[in-house]
Amino acid sequence: MxxxxxxxxxxxxxxxxxxxxxxxxxxxxxxxxxxxxxxxxxxxxxxxxxxxxxxxxxxxxxxxxxxxxGPRQDGMASLRRPTAGGGLDPARRDLTPHLLRLRDATGLTVHLAAVRDGALVYVAKVEAPGSYLLGSYVGLGLELHATAIGKAYLATMAPERAVRLLTQRPVHARTRHTLISRARLLVDLSQIRERGWAFDNGENEEGIRCIGVALRGADGQVCGGVSVSGPDAALERPTIAAHARAVVRAGAAIGSALAASGPDPDGVSD
Structure with missing residues (x-):
């Protein structure tokens, strides 16, 4: 046999x-x-x-x-849901050049996140050249209170709405730098509104800093955000302002691309 x-x-x-x-x-x-x-x-x-x-x-x-x-299942499931008109579809290749230009201009890792059911999830990631690797991945849900994109998203809302959204989710300390006090978070959100970009000072991942802005779709609604991330040494005080300008420019370019595409007639973006 x-x-x-x-x-x-x-x-x-x-x-x-x-x-x-x-x-x-x-x-x-x-x-x-x-x-x-x-x-x-x-x-x-x-x-x-x-x-x-x-x-x-x-x-x-x-x-x-x-x-x-776990969050990875939730994130992957959210990528399968239809995107509201004017929103961010991870299949949109016309946004990739903007992400690559931002990566090349800053030398940092670039993330694109989309709003899904009142939460945020990464839909694209462009790794920076170099030896460091971030723990993020496409499909990962973002902590609104601890990430640059999350805080930029909250800052687009009236303070009362931001507080309501935060109370619906556990606000816990991801690192020793995470802002878990509601009062301190509201002050931070106010500063983000004034300057137009958010800063994550190692609040989500120890030793990693991030700068992010919110994005609006063709319908004018906030549909996600874009950010750059890197180790503390790559985002020290002398370089933060320059990197922030690059992120703001990229956010404006992506917003223009979304506006030019227009809302999808079936309620789903391209």
Missing amino acids: TVTHPGPEQTSASALAKGLRVLEAVLTNHRLTDICATTGLSYGTVHRILAELVAGGWVVQDADRRYHP
Whole structure:
């Protein structure tokens, strides 16, 4: 009798299938024992897969050791939703040259984010040349109170509305620099409105600074934002103003491109 051993492709596919079964099970089952029962996989296999999914942001574990869909699942799902007329569609290639020019002008990593159901999610990322890597990725949801784009978005609102939006979400300290006081956040938002750009001073990721502006679509509504990010040394006080001007120029150019495209007749951007 000939015994056929699975090749590397079959083994890889089997591992992927198990991972997808666990990922799907977490949507409706939150205890480890229930996930094992639903998937039919062993305790050790499910525990190992969940550890990998948690590390990747696909699943989160709460204080009661229950598992829930993570921010990476939420972010990817949001990319599939229709975009309101005049909004940012991640498939729009006419915006890419603006992102590349901003990267080349500053030497920093560029992010483009879009508004999805009152939240923000990254829809494009252009890496800076160099050795440092940021933990961000397309599909990641942004912390409104701790990121430059998030704060620029909040600053476009009346203070009362910004406060209401912040109270709907947990405002926690991402780093030792994160502004978690409502009073300090409101002062920061007021300063952002005056100067026209937001600054994240290591508030979202330790050692990483960011400058961002909000973007408006063809309908005049805020539809997202654009930013540059880099290590503290690349965004020191002498260089912040110049980089901020570059971000503001890029934001204006992207806004013009969105306005020129006009609202989509079906309510979805190009």
